[in-house]
Amino acid sequence: MPPARRSRIAGSRPKKKALARARKDNVYARIRETRFNRHISHDIAQYRRYLAEGGAAVYSASELNALERAGVSDRLPPRATAYYLDLAKRSEAVRNLIKARPEEMDDLSGEADPSNQLRYSPTPGLLHKYELVLLYVVRACSSWCRYCYRSDFLTGKTGKDIASIHEVRSYIESHNAAVRKGETHRPAIREALLSGGDPMVLSNRNLFDYMNGLAEAGVEVIRIGTKELAFFPQRFDDNFFEMLDLFHELHPDVLVAFMTHFTHPDEFLMLDENGGYVRNAHGRPLRNPAVAAPVKRLAGRAFVTLENQTPIIDSVNDDAGSLRLMQRELKRMGVNGHYFFQCREIEGHRAFAVPVEAAWRIHNDSQYGLSGIERSRFALSTEAGKMEMVAVLDGVKDALPPGLPPELARALRDGIVIFRLHRSPEAKGQGAIVIARRNPEAVWITGYEDRILYDGRKPGPAAAKAAGLLAALSPFLHAAE
Numbered sequence: 312m313p314p315a316r317r318s319r320i321a322g323s324r325p326k327k328k329a330l331a332r333a334r335k336d337n338v339y340a341r342i343r344e345t346r347f348n349r350h351i352s353h354d355i356a357q358y359r360r361y362l363a364e365g366g367a368a369v370y371s372a373s374e375l376n377a378l379e380r381a382g383v384s385d386r387l388p389p390r391a392t393a394y395y396l397d398l399a400k401r402s403e404a405v406r407n408l409i410k411a412r413p414e415e416m417d418d419l420s421g422e423a424d425p426s427n428q429l430r431y432s433p434t435p436g437l438l439h440k441y442e443l444v445l446l447y448v449v450r451a452c453s454s455w456c457r458y459c460y461r462s463d464f465l466t467g468k469t470g471k472d473i474a475s476i477h478e479v480r481s482y483i484e485s486h487n488a489a490v491r492k493g494e495t496h497r498p499a500i501r502e503a504l505l506s507g508g509d510p511m512v513l514s515n516r517n518l519f520d521y522m523n524g525l526a527e528a529g530v531e532v533i534r535i536g537t538k539e540l541a542f543f544p545q546r547f548d549d550n551f552f553e554m555l556d557l558f559h560e561l562h563p564d565v566l567v568a569f570m571t572h573f574t575h576p577d578e579f580l581m582l583d584e585n586g587g588y589v590r591n592a593h594g595r596p597l598r599n600p601a602v603a604a605p606v607k608r609l610a611g612r613a614f615v616t617l618e619n620q621t622p623i624i625d626s627v628n629d630d631a632g633s634l635r636l637m638q639r640e641l642k643r644m645g646v647n648g649h650y651f652f653q654c655r656e657i658e659g660h661r662a663f664a665v666p667v668e669a670a671w672r673i674h675n676d677s678q679y680g681l682s683g684i685e686r687s688r689f690a691l692s693t694e695a696g697k698m699e700m701v702a703v704l705d706g707v708k709d710a711l712p713p714g715l716p717p718e719l720a721r722a723l724r725d726g727i728v729i730f731r732l733h734r735s736p737e738a739k740g741q742g743a744i745v746i747a748r749r750n751p752e753a754v755w756i757t758g759y760e761d762r763i764l765y766d767g768r769k770p771g772p773a774a775a776k777a778a779g780l781l782a783a784l785s786p787f788l789h790a791a792e
């Protein structure tokens with residue numbers, strides 16, 4: 312069971328910067344900052360001003376009026392850097408990712424706190440589910456994806472607070488001490504993911520505070536979840552790399568994993584004025600130098616890895632060809648394909664979600680023609696853990712043998728889906744299989760909960776896991792008695 316949650320009034324985080332930086336004057340003196348101007352348009356009024364000053368015309372006047380009438384800013388204000396808006400002008404996929412749509416407000420059903428994350432928050436701003444902990448470190452990104460699965464945190468709707476590195480450090484140290492003494496069966500905390508928002512919008516010193524505090528607490532791998540390479544790659548400048556190298560000098564055995572969030576190849580390949588890919592003499596697409604240069608600098612460091620993860624989103628990246636190209640070209644650039652995710656059940660998710668089985672099909676088709684090192688997984692990040700969808704079996708079209716129990720006949724007619732718990736907070740849940748009758752309309756795991764035949768997530772004996780299958784067979788079993 313996750314530990315009991317401690318709460319704190321949002322915004323009252325003990326900062327204690329002086330404590331974090333005490334006796335480290337010589338270290339912090341070596342960290343330099345750059346004053347970036349990302350030219351962010353936050354919300355509709357600012358976008359109108361940006362447009363009047365000659366900015367990229369991504370919305371028409373009538374579209375802006377329709378957004379105001381629909382009240383999209385109440386859900387999530389549209390926000391983007393000038394760099395990304397310029398890209399949006401040339402790419403339909405990028406436009407669909409960043410442009411607010413009035414339809415977002417048509418159906419606001421969904422979870423305020425997707426996957427019940429607060430259940431796993433023992434300390435404000437910290438989620439502890441696996442051997443990995445997640446820290447909310449900032450409540451902003453340079454631009455905001457319309458499908459943002461952290462919109463509840465960005466808008467402050469669920470009261471999640473920013474992590475204090477002092478509280479997190481003492482939590483990690485006491486948890487790992489308890490593991491060493493055998494007081495808990497949970498694994499030691501070895502990894503930490505800096506999330507938000509986007510940690511790369513923090514200053515170098517503030518980012519270093521978190522990285523250094525985690526390394527001093529004994530964390531072996533620090534992940535930085537970021538879409539800044541797509542939104543504002545200029546952030547990865549000399550001052551940032553100097554800070555990164557300084558961190559490595561102080562903590563040479565800590566791996567830094569950049570969890571990139573490229574959603575479509577248009578975000579890192581070179582586009583011509585009409586949005587087509589610019590290719591070399593071999594027909595291979597060229598890279599956008601603004602992105603390729605920092606990726607090359609990151610990938611060139613032995614203590615850094617790059618892993619990409621993104622959801623599959625309606626009208627953005629819901630085609631196998633784009634996903635295949637993205638996986639191939641990311642790998643060639645030095646970025647590993649990690650996960651493709653089902654769009655989470657956030658409020659308003661129906662405007663962005665591709666049905667689960669359709670998303671699986673798109674991802675599965677995208678794997679054809681990829682080598683073993685270019686491939687990725689398709690998963691749902693659920694409360695029970697990361698559920699990889701491993702198979703969708705078609706229904707039987709031929710006549711079925713007479714006398715089959717009706718529920719079983721339905722499952723054979725409709726077809727079957729199989730999930731595997733790829734990552735579970737519980738040791739016993741690891742690798743568990745879930746088998747359900749197909750539901751082509753389902754956009755989340757909840758769409759299968761009343762169709763489950765075998766549920767490996769359930770604790771207890773095999774009979775409890777197979778309760779759905781036994782119920783489906785019961786008329787048959789009773790008849791045989």
Ligand code: SF4
Nearest residue numbers: 452455456459508538
């Ligand atoms: S980068 Fe991540 S946190 Fe930021 S808006 Fe996009 S999905 Fe949300």
